[in-house]
Amino acid sequence: MGKPQFYPAVFDIDISVCMSCQICVEVCPFEAIKMDKEFELSTRERFDALLLRKDDLSKSNTYYYRICPTDAKEVDAKLAEAAAAAASKEKAAAEANRWRHRLRRLQRHRPGHQLQADRFE
DSSP states (O other): OOOOOOOOOEEEEETTTOOOOOOOHOOOOTOOOOSSSOOOOOOSOGGGGGGEHHHHHOHHHHHHHHHHHHHHHHHHHHHHHHHHHHHHHHHHHHHHHHHHHHHHHHHHHOOOOOOGGGGGG
């Protein structure tokens, strides 16, 4: 068995059955689907031309700001907050590792001296 997959292996939307009801937007667990008002997706071909893959559906952040500016600001703020939290967590882990390393070095140089290790944890 492999690791659990957090992202879908394949993402596509069949526009031949899409009614633009936006239910997919509501139920997406990743909040990754945003709907725009571009309804003219007609084509002469059938079947494969009506199946939009992830590359066809991906839009830039500036496009998202143009169609939904308030939501785009909220999403960017959440992403910045998550990045800052991850950076502070990483910094705290690095600091803890630095103190653990110092403690080990002190214990090696003073074998008879007992230090309180839990002060640095």
